[in-house]
Amino acid sequence: MSAFWHPFADMGAVDGHEVVIDRGEGVYVFDEQGRRYLDATASLWYCNVGYGRQEIVAAVAAQMQKLHAYHTFGDFVSRPVIELCEKIASVAPVPGSKVFLTSGGSDSVDSAAKLARRYFHLIGQPERKVFIAREWGYHGTHAYGTSLAGIGPNKDGYGDLVGDVVTVPWDSIEAIEKVIEQAGPDRVAGIFCEPVVGAGGVRVPPEGYLAAVRDAIRAAGALFIADEVVTGFGRAGDWFACNRLDLQPDMVTFAKGATSGYLPLGGLIVAPWIAEPFWQGGVMWRHGYTYSGHSTGAAAAIANFDILEREHLLERALQLESELTAALAPLAHHRLVTEIRSGLGVLGAVQIDPEAIETDPGLPARTFRAIREAGAITRAVGGGGLQVSPPLITTSQQIDEMVEAFSAGLDSVEV
Numbered sequence: 001m002s003a004f005w006h007p008f009a010d011m012g013a014v015d016g017h018e019v020v021i022d023r024g025e026g027v028y029v030f031d032e033q034g035r036r037y038l039d040a041t042a043s044l045w046y047c048n049v050g051y052g053r054q055e056i057v058a059a060v061a062a063q064m065q066k067l068h069a070y071h072t073f074g075d076f077v078s079r080p081v082i083e084l085c086e087k088i089a090s091v092a093p094v095p096g097s098k099v100f101l102t103s104g105g106s107d108s109v110d111s112a113a114k115l116a117r118r119y120f121h122l123i124g125q126p127e128r129k130v131f132i133a134r135e136w137g138y139h140g141t142h143a144y145g146t147s148l149a150g151i152g153p154n155k156d157g158y159g160d161l162v163g164d165v166v167t168v169p170w171d172s173i174e175a176i177e178k179v180i181e182q183a184g185p186d187r188v189a190g191i192f193c194e195p196v197v198g199a200g201g202v203r204v205p206p207e208g209y210l211a212a213v214r215d216a217i218r219a220a221g222a223l224f225i226a227d228e229v230v231t232g233f234g235r236a237g238d239w240f241a242c243n244r245l246d247l248q249p250d251m252v253t254f255a256k257g258a259t260s261g262y263l264p265l266g267g268l269i270v271a272p273w274i275a276e277p278f279w280q281g282g283v284m285w286r287h288g289y290t291y292s293g294h295s296t297g298a299a300a301a302i303a304n305f306d307i308l309e310r311e312h313l314l315e316r317a318l319q320l321e322s323e324l325t326a327a328l329a330p331l332a333h334h335r336l337v338t339e340i341r342s343g344l345g346v347l348g349a350v351q352i353d354p355e356a357i358e359t360d361p362g363l364p365a366r367t368f369r370a371i372r373e374a375g376a377i378t379r380a381v382g383g384g385g386l387q388v389s390p391p392l393i394t395t396s397q398q399i400d401e402m403v404e405a406f407s408a409g410l411d412s413v414e415v
Contacts, residue, residue, distance in 0.1 A: 019372075024051025027391045027398055029377070038376045040402050042391045045198060045230045046256035049307045050391040056262045056303040063299035072101075072293035080298035087305050088258075088269065091239040093226075094248050096272040098279070101265065101293045105229035105255035106140030108266040109192070112225050112251050113144040113162075114287055115270070116189045119223075122277050128222065129163075130183045132191040134170040136200025136382050139192055139227055139253075148192050151200055151382050164189075170197055171205065173212045180220045190223030190250070195241035195344075198230035200382035202341050202349035202389075214247055223250040223274070229266070233257030234308050234392050236345035237318040250274050260304045265297040313392040320346045323396055327403045328388065334410050336367065341385065346392060349385030350378075350406060356415055357384045363415065371409030376402050 006014055020032045027050055028036050042048065049056075063080060070078050085099040092099075100115075102108045113131065120128040133139070137150035147162035149155045150170065166183065168175035180188055193213060197203035214224040226249040231241040235257055238244040242252060251274065255266030278285055291297065308314065325342045331350050332340045342348035357363050364380035371378050371386070378386045390402060 026050050026052065027394050036375070037372060038390070038398060038402050038405065040376045040378045040390050040406075041387050042389050043261055044256070045235070045387075045389050046259075046261040048234050048257040048392045049260045049304055049311075049313065050393040053260070053262070053303075053307060055307060056260070056300050059299045059303035060263065060296055063296045067295050069291070069295045071290065073288060077293060078295040078298070080295050080302060081293040084298040084301050084305070087302065088254075088267070091243070092269045093240055093242040093252060094269075094271040098270045098272070098275040100268040100270060101298075102255070102267055103289055103291045103294075104140075104264050104266040105253065106142040106145050107289055108229065108253035108255055108268050109139045109145045109148070109227060110142040111268045111287060112192070112253050113148075115251070115268070115274070115285065116223050116225065118285060118287075119274055119277065120189060122283065125186070125221075127187050128189040130179075130188045131165050132176060132179055132188065132217075133165055133167045134191075134193065134197070135167055136170045136197045136203055137167075137192065137194055137227075138197075138199035138382075139194075140229070170200070170203060171209060173209060173216060176213060177216055180216065180222075185220035185222075188217070188220050188222040190225050191217050192225050192227055194227045195231050195236065195245065195247075196347050198347070198381070201351075201385040202347050202381060202387065204341060204344045204347075210245055210247055214249070225249065225251045225253070227253045229253055229255045230389075231345060231347075233260075233304075234314045234317050235347065235389070237321055238314055241345065258304065259297065259300045262304065263294070263297040263300040264291075265294065265301050308392075311393070317346050317392050320390075320392065320394060320399070323399055324348055324388065327399045328406075331403065331406060331410070334407070336363075336410050336413060336415065342388070346389060346394075348388035349381060350388065352380075352384045352386065354384060360415060363413070367410060367413050370412045371406055374405040374408040374412070376405035376409070378406070 021029050022032045023030050088099050133148040135150040139145040139148040143161040146155050147165045166179050217224045226242050232254040250271050252269040259265045328340045338353045339351040364384045368378050381387045
């Protein structure tokens with residue numbers, strides 16, 4: 001029996017049946033038996049530049065030899081942290097933004113929520129505490145993120161962690177306007193909004209929806225907080241989905257693709273009008289993490305950033321967007337599939353028939369295991385969709401290989 005407790009796992013089923021991933025190369029990972037799998041998920045959405053990138057390994061090793069880490073509280077900082085934040089600010093959705101670093105996406109969401117409430121307290125509007133969240137949304141697993149969850153099972157059994165959170169349908173602007181009216185515009189702090197819902201099933205927003213949400217929230221004097229932990233750093237065909245959609249958010253959370261997972265790192269991009277009261281002097285935001293600005297993590301992110309630029313992977317992501325949509329389309333005719341969701345970046349989902357899932361709740365798990373046996377790794381996301389988010393370096397031939405594995409796996413599943 002293993003001592004390791006897996007996240008999001010039925011340990012009674014997992015224990016003794018683990019798939020031990022041993023190494024990675026390009027878009028493939030290999031288990032300890034040497035079997036190769038095309039990673040259709042880029043792990044948990046994050047391995048944008050692929051596996052085995054020696055440039056990142058070298059940058060990490062060099063930084064560790066010089067200074068592996070030093071805290072950034074008060075007036076301390078290391079050079080890689082400064083350089084990384086300047087790079088991120090240069091591609092941020094709003095010019096002049098500031099960058100606060102964390103250890104990952106859940107940290108980033110909690111930081112954004114705390115900063116929103118602290119900001120309104122600072123400017124004399126402490127009554128603004130209500131956050132709006134969307135069904136199917138995933139915002140990490142810390143206290144704020146759990147409370148903001150739009151996937152019911154992710155918050156069941158914990159009780160009330162953070163109050164003043166209202167959940168609305170994921171695609172309804174009218175529902176948001178109703179919440180603002182009922183709560184009172186002067187009590188709303190903001191909305192957390194994934195440009196493309198990720199773990200909740202890869203749900204691409206209706207055209208014009210996100211701009212309408214932003215406008216409604218801004219009209220109420222509240223903040224539009226874009227959760228780009230999944231969509232950032234090329235995944236959506238730009239540095240951030242908000243850039244591509246011209247949303248100009250008040251805050252952006254990021255993680256995952258910032259380092260392609262080579263080391264943990266996340267952060268928060270803060271528009272200048274939100275940062276300004278904290279930068280006038282005499283005010284301290286009493287918040288931060290031991291590894292807010294980890295020197296080696298920053299070095300990994302810089303090397304990852306350079307690969308994204310040098311290899312034109314943002315442009316490649318736009319090509320993959322159309323290739324992925326076209327390649328997945330035939331799967332819509334499969335007997336187990338009711339819908340293919342894609343169309344914004346290198347993100348997609350193959351939806352298993354909800355009626356079949358209702359009859360057989362174990363169907364999604366059997367299906368992704370069958371696809372793995374056929375040579376590709378996917379997983380079930382919210383509502384029984386199968387995640388498709390391969391690395392941005394994936395070739396057209398590898399997209400075809402991935403879809404062939406999906407097709408073969410689906411064909412082999414008995415219902």
